[in-house]
Amino acid sequence: MSNAMIYAGIAIGVAAIAGVVVYGTANQQNYIPDDAILAPAAEEGSFSSDTGMVSLNKEKWHEDPFGDLAQKIREENGR
Numbered sequence: 001m002s003n004a005m006i007y008a009g010i011a012i013g014v015a016a017i018a019g020v021v022v023y024g025t026a027n028q029q030n031y032i033p034d035d036a037i038l039a040p041a042a043e044e045g046s047f048s049s050d051t052g053m054v055s056l057n058k059e060k061w062h063e064d065p066f067g068d069l070a071q072k073i074r075e076e077n078g079r
């Protein structure tokens with residue numbers, strides 16, 4: 001009996017979380033104006049992964065504080 005109650009509680013919790021996610025997604029889409037345009041970071045830095053599962057965004061203009069050190073280590077290791 002107690003196992004059935006635990007499984008029922010888990011099922012109800014999962015259904016509730018799914019409902020919140022669906023509601024939140026639909027609610028956010030209501031707030032996107034029709035004349036919205038993408039930010040430069042979204043247009044310039046987006047790329048698709050090799051697996052095709054996700055689309056990531058890499059901003060090109062951020063300075064890498066350790067870029068010089070990383071380049072030096074790559075050169076030392078022959079990469």
